[in-house]
Amino acid sequence: MNKSDCKEMEHVCASIVPIFSTLDTDELRKINSLIQKKEYAKGTILFEQEDPANYLYIIRHGKVKLYKMSKNGRKQIIRILEQGDFLGVLSLFSDEHHSLSAEALVDTGTCLISREDFKNLIRQNPEMSLGVIHALSKRLSYTEKFITDLMLKSIEERLVTWLMLLAEKEGKVTPQGILISINLSRNEIANLLGTTTETVSRKLTKLQSEEIISIKGSKTITILNKEKLEALIND
Known part of the structure; x- marks a missing residue:
């Protein structure tokens, strides 16, 4: 890839996400055309649990904490997300509301892909499904280790x-x-x-x-x- 290609790719949010790693440059540019970019100041809530899950969020820069609020108001942090991480994918597939809340730990830039656009991408690029499964498997492994660490x-x-x-x-x-x-x-x-x-x-x-x-x-x-x-x- 030459310098001009690299310069163009700097703005392709999808290029930093593992689930899109099987796609070529043209396909990444297509995804980029569907993306909405949004900035969040430190402390801003991206979404709260039970909010409608309408978008896949990609962290372009910054950090986001995912947490769960209990009925008595106790906050349990589940995970810290960084550049290249994504959130909201499970809710997109199950047509459910967000089960967690998300807050920007620092000034954070995100890329948003709508539910329908993401589902269409999966239909048009079946190999992406393997990327999604792989990424979710890694998260499951992380969650299992996290729970084990808390217990043992x-x-x-x-x-x-x-x-x-x-x-x-x-x-x-x-x-x-x-x-x-x-x-x-x-x-x-x-x-x-x-x-x-x-x-x-x-x-x-x-x-x-x-x-x-x-x-x-x-x-x-x-x-x-x-x-x-x-x-x-x-x-």
């Missing part, structure tokens, strides 16, 4: 596993260690890991006192000793 791992192990995952996905290597940015509040981290805010703060302080991590403010953590951190979940 200690709070410290869950926290360490989460930090290691962040370091692997988006950590920046510096002379001091691996720098990771946290877009969640302490309360949201606790909610994600199935514990309390106080416990998260206490565990992070303990890791810092042992010189395994360094905390700067509430949004930045540097992993100073990756080997010691990994040892906490491998013992």
Whole structure:
């Protein structure tokens, strides 16, 4: 692909989504013609559970948290979505309402494909179905692991596993260690890991006192000793 092609492809949202990986450039451009681009400021709700599910959402940039609200008002974060992730596909197939709510953790850009346009794409490109099945299988595997971790791992192990995952996905290597940015509040981290805010703060302080991590403010953590951190979940 030459430079001009690359420049054009920068604006093809579908090109960053795994379920469209089997499509060629022309087909991707066709999908792009169906897409509506929408920006959400940090803290904006994309949709709430029980809202009609009319669109497939693709994360073009930014981060989105998916969460479930209980009847007593407790919020359980289910997953954090990033560039290239998509949401809403199950509801599109089952003609149901959204079962979860979605909120922008940072300023976020999305691409929206309507329910009917997406179904037509599947009919016209049957191989896309395999991409959808593969992506949903990965999500199911993630969900099973997440539930297992909540049931079997200690709070410290869950926290360490989460930090290691962040370091692997988006950590920046510096002379001091691996720098990771946290877009969640302490309360949201606790909610994600199935514990309390106080416990998260206490565990992070303990890791810092042992010189395994360094905390700067509430949004930045540097992993100073990756080997010691990994040892906490491998013992």
